[in-house]
Amino acid sequence: MRNLFKIGVYFSLLIIFSTGLNAQEIVKNFHKDSLTNEQLLILRNSFGKHKTMPQAFENQILIALSYFPELKDTKIDFKLKNRTTPLATRPTFFSMFRSAKKRTYVITISEKSTKYLDAIVLKTIGYNGQIGVLGHELSHVSDYLNKGFGEMFTVAANEVFSKKKIDKFEFNTDLNCINHGLGYQLLDWSIQVRENLKRNNWLGAVNLMGAENNERYMNPITIIHILETHPLYKENVVLTGMRQE
Numbered sequence: 001m002r003n004l005f006k007i008g009v010y011f012s013l014l015i016i017f018s019t020g021l022n023a024q025e026i027v028k029n030f031h032k033d034s035l036t037n038e039q040l041l042i043l044r045n046s047f048g049k050h051k052t053m054p055q056a057f058e059n060q061i062l063i064a065l066s067y068f069p070e071l072k073d074t075k076i077d078f079k080l081k082n083r084t085t086p087l088a089t090r091p092t093f094f095s096m097f098r099s100a101k102k103r104t105y106v107i108t109i110s111e112k113s114t115k116y117l118d119a120i121v122l123k124t125i126g127y128n129g130q131i132g133v134l135g136h137e138l139s140h141v142s143d144y145l146n147k148g149f150g151e152m153f154t155v156a157a158n159e160v161f162s163k164k165k166i167d168k169f170e171f172n173t174d175l176n177c178i179n180h181g182l183g184y185q186l187l188d189w190s191i192q193v194r195e196n197l198k199r200n201n202w203l204g205a206v207n208l209m210g211a212e213n214n215e216r217y218m219n220p221i222t223i224i225h226i227l228e229t230h231p232l233y234k235e236n237v238v239l240t241g242m243r244q245e
Helices: 001-024 037-047 055-063 127-144 149-161 164-178 183-197 221-227 229-241
Strands: 075-081 087-090 104-110
Touching: 055 075, 055 127, 055 221, 087 127, 104 127, 127 149, 127 164, 127 183, 164 221, 183 221, 221 229
Parallel strands: 075 104
Antiparallel strands: 087 104
16 A cells, blocks of 8 residues: 555656646756756656666756657757867758658767867856856757758768858747746756857857857847747746745
């Protein structure tokens, strides 16, 4: 009877907690102690299916995933590697030939980059900002679910031949992240990157020598302006009593 009671409580919590997440409750600042072990277990069972995650970032990944319910059954492999680019998202080569929902996606998290970019690899960013940039990468996956092979090929081609289109693509990916409810986390990431690198704009790891006129990834002031007028954030401030931390 005692075990049955525990199982009943567990599934009740699962329903309540998952419902809140699907409603995209806006949290201004996540920190390491934001969620209990029980809540993290619920997240793991709800959003960890078909995912491989490094232990060091598992909690942050699960929190970010909880804002992307459409990715519950998507295969995503989070890998730690030494790469110049702090984070990158790609479908695996062979899965490119499958339907979008049957692909496997790889999100590469760099442990070590160049001397300059080491200042913004994931482990150097605050907890809340980590969730924000992981949300950006998951926004890519969410977008790719709506793209067939031809459209994916176009994205790859644009990375080589059209900086303007990639500027728009990455800017819209930030907007997608905000629309999913992780705007404050993305704002933390945006601030920290620019402070750590002492740059006005962040154009990506392969564009460090270029002019800083373009806003490929949203600047903090842009994110703030969007949050001030975005109905999702205005509504949740009223309904959920957003935590001011």
